[in-house]
Amino acid sequence: MPGKILVLDSVPTNRIVLKVKLSSAFYSVSQACTLKDAISHIRQDPPDLIVLCAENCSDGGGIEQCRTLARIRPGLPIPILVLTSEMTRSLRLTALSAGAEDILQKPIHDQELNARIRAILRAREASEELRLRERTTRALGFSEQARPEFERRAQVIFVSQDGSLGLRWRSRLKPLVPYAMQHYSPKSALKEAPNATVADAFVIAIDPDCPDEGLRFLAEIRAHTGNRHCGVLVVLQNRCDRSLIDALDLGANAIMAHGFDAEEMALRLATIIKQKRLREKLDRTVHDGLQAAVTDPLTGLFNRRYALHQLGRMISQSRHDQRDMAVMVADLDHFKRINDRYGHAVGDEVLRQMADRMRAALRSTDLIARIGGEEFLIVLPFVATSQARRTAETLCETVRRSPVVLKGRDLQVNVTMSIGMGMVSDLPRDLANHPDTDVAGILLDQADQALYGAKATGRDQVTFRQSTIRPASGMG
Numbered sequence: 515m516p517g518k519i520l521v522l523d524s525v526p527t528n529r530i531v532l533k534v535k536l537s538s539a540f541y542s543v544s545q546a547c548t549l550k551d552a553i554s555h556i557r558q559d560p561p562d563l564i565v566l567c568a569e570n571c572s573d574g575g576g577i578e579q580c581r582t583l584a585r586i587r588p589g590l591p592i593p594i595l596v597l598t599s600e601m602t603r604s605l606r607l608t609a610l611s612a613g614a615e616d617i618l619q620k621p622i623h624d625q626e627l628n629a630r631i632r633a634i635l636r637a638r639e640a641s642e643e644l645r646l647r648e649r650t651t652r653a654l655g656f657s658e659q660a661r662p663e664f665e666r667r668a669q670v671i672f673v674s675q676d677g678s679l680g681l682r683w684r685s686r687l688k689p690l691v692p693y694a695m696q697h698y699s700p701k702s703a704l705k706e707a708p709n710a711t712v713a714d715a716f717v718i719a720i721d722p723d724c725p726d727e728g729l730r731f732l733a734e735i736r737a738h739t740g741n742r743h744c745g746v747l748v749v750l751q752n753r754c755d756r757s758l759i760d761a762l763d764l765g766a767n768a769i770m771a772h773g774f775d776a777e778e779m780a781l782r783l784a785t786i787i788k789q790k791r792l793r794e795k796l797d798r799t800v801h802d803g804l805q806a807a808v809t810d811p812l813t814g815l816f817n818r819r820y821a822l823h824q825l826g827r828m829i830s831q832s833r834h835d836q837r838d839m840a841v842m843v844a845d846l847d848h849f850k851r852i853n854d855r856y857g858h859a860v861g862d863e864v865l866r867q868m869a870d871r872m873r874a875a876l877r878s879t880d881l882i883a884r885i886g887g888e889e890f891l892i893v894l895p896f897v898a899t900s901q902a903r904r905t906a907e908t909l910c911e912t913v914r915r916s917p918v919v920l921k922g923r924d925l926q927v928n929v930t931m932s933i934g935m936g937m938v939s940d941l942p943r944d945l946a947n948h949p950d951t952d953v954a955g956i957l958l959d960q961a962d963q964a965l966y967g968a969k970a971t972g973r974d975q976v977t978f979r980q981s982t983i984r985p986a987s988g989m990g
Contacts, residue, residue, distance in 0.1 A: 517562040517635045518542045522552045522579065528567060536565075539628050549579050556586055562635055568598040568609065568617075577605075577612050584613025593634045597622065603775065610781040616768065626755060629762040630769075637767060637789060668787050672697040673731055674719035683717070683774055690780040693787075700731035714787045715745035717779070720761065722752040729760055736765040743793060745786030749774055810884040812862055813869035821883030821891050825954045828881065828895050829938065833953075838939045840902035842892040843961040844872070844909065847930045847973040849888035856927065864918050864927055875912045876905070891958075892933075899937055899978075906933045906976040914974065930974035934965025937978075 519541045523529045526547070533543045544561065546552035555561070564583055568576030576596065584591050593615035598605060601619035609617045615634050618627065670693045672680040680697030688695070693714075703716075716735060720728040732748065735741045748761040749770045758769055767789070768782045808820035816824070825841070832839040846868060853861040865888065872890065873882055881893040892909070894902050910931055917926040936957045968977035 517631075517639075518544070518559070519563045519565060519631070520544050520546060520552060520555050520561040521565045522546045522549070522583075523567040524548065525567070532565060535622075535624060535627065536631075539631075541631070549582060552579075552583065553586065556583075556592065560587070561592060562638055563631060564592055564594045566594055566596050566614075568596050568605070577608055580609060580612040580614050593638055595630065595634065601772075603772075603778075606772075607775075607777055607781065610778065610785070615785070623755060625759055629759040633762040633766065633768075636765075640793065668693045668714040670695045670715045670717060670783060670787075671703060671713045672717045672719070673700055673703050673728070675699060675721050675724070675727065676719070679719060683719075683776075683779075686774075686776040687779055690776055691783065693783070700727050703731065713741060713744050714790055715747060715783055716741075717747045717749060717783070718761075718766075719749050719751060720754075720757050722750075722754065725754065725757045725760075729757065729764060732761060732764045732766060743790065745783075745790045747779070747782055747786060749779075813866055813884050815869050815873065815890070816881065816883035818883065818885040818891075821881065821885060821893075822954065824881055825891070825893055825958075828893055829953050829957070832895060832938050835896070837896045838898055838937055840894040840897050840899075840905075840935055840937055841957040841961050842894070842902075842906055842933050842935045843885075843958065843965045844890040844892055844931055844933045845965055845969070846888040846913075847932055847969075852927060852929075856925065860920060860923075860925070860927065863920055864929055867918050868913055868929060868931070871912045872909055875908055899939070902935060902937065903976065903978060906935055906978075909933065910974065910976060932965060932968035932973045933976045934961045934963065934968055935976060935978045936960035936964065 519536055521529050521532045521536075521543060523532070523545075524547050529545045529547070533545060536543045544555055544559075546555055552564070556564075566576060566580055566583070568580075576598075580594055580596060583594055586592070591613065594613060596609045596614045596617040597620055598609075598617060599620050601617070606617050616630055618630065670691075672683060672695065674680045674697070677697060677699070684695045684697065700718075718728050718732055728748070732746060735744065735746060746766045747768050747770065748758075748766040750757060750761075751773055753771050758771055761769060767786050770778060770782065772778075808816055810817045828839060846864070849861065849864075852864055865884075869882075869884065869890075872892070876882055876892070877894075879895055881891070881895075883891045885891045894905060897905070910933060913929055913931040917928045919926050938953075938957065940960075941953065941956065964977040968975050971977070
């Protein structure tokens, strides 16, 4: 996984050694000897990771430098990997509190260094991709300011073979964190845990006598759709370099290589859960933006732009499979009178309720979109003419059956609808080699002309080309 790494160390020899190590793994490496140099590098060409030596700092302590660097980009901070010659519990906790993503003891094992960097960059890349999509949707005007949401209580699931171990860890962690916590064995966690599919983080204890069990569970989490993006913290009860590297490469977000420590676990879980919630928020923003790009905001139906594009694709599929397809244009009758008499707020409510009724009357494979003020496009793939006629009549009956009730105003509004319809099978044969977009335009024109016929001959009916199908109840 290529990436840009900035090495901050005041000792030239250390910087050169690290550059050689990292360059051999195909990372692009830049160097800084002071905090000022590092900030200048970040502003000119932001790196994907900062490697900071905690001891060799010419302008302030390494931890203070870490705090400063962590604040430079508050939206999506650049992760910081701290290196130290003397790994103490106090330094580890202080570095994590200062914003470090991880901390490693020198001399550094090359494989472990690369595994930790891969894990850090993998998480950053996922967040950067979502952020890029979010910026794109905003630039296109499809994304709105996210509404404040109730933040649910974070769910943390402990996974270990020894049930008493999980209980001890949870009891010691409980005073430090607000999370809901549960414990399961590796075999039962995904199958039996009721909250497993909404877990924010898993804490996996690697048994030194049987490390494969915990690692296999980690692999299952990353393969399971519901848990793929959950945070994972792996705890090594006895340090094992092979298990540490395997856990990172299987997708662990963080490793506690020195065994359980309640304060360290609280700090690491806070970071993991914060990152997961940020990814979820970005994902929702992207999803909402994409929805806005294809959806009519009033009715929740597809909009004209999406519907016309989809119509071309559906015609292509219909022609390829040599199966017929119906295209309908539906229009609410005398809708202007509703707006003029009751106001646009009532008119909007009529549109919403009619859209809901029509959507409920159609199949999941059918397409319905709002393509104008009170005009709708309905496409029925893979239907014969007789079935399409019955569906159109059902839609008219669905709209006509009961008035729109506006409870707040003690008001009932009767609504009817006219439909014009065309079939792919009725198109001239000389269109066989025409592009699907041409065929879509001709079908729409046929349905429009049929709709004019329905309006001209009484409304509240379905017109199929030149023949008219009147509802049993007559005009509304």
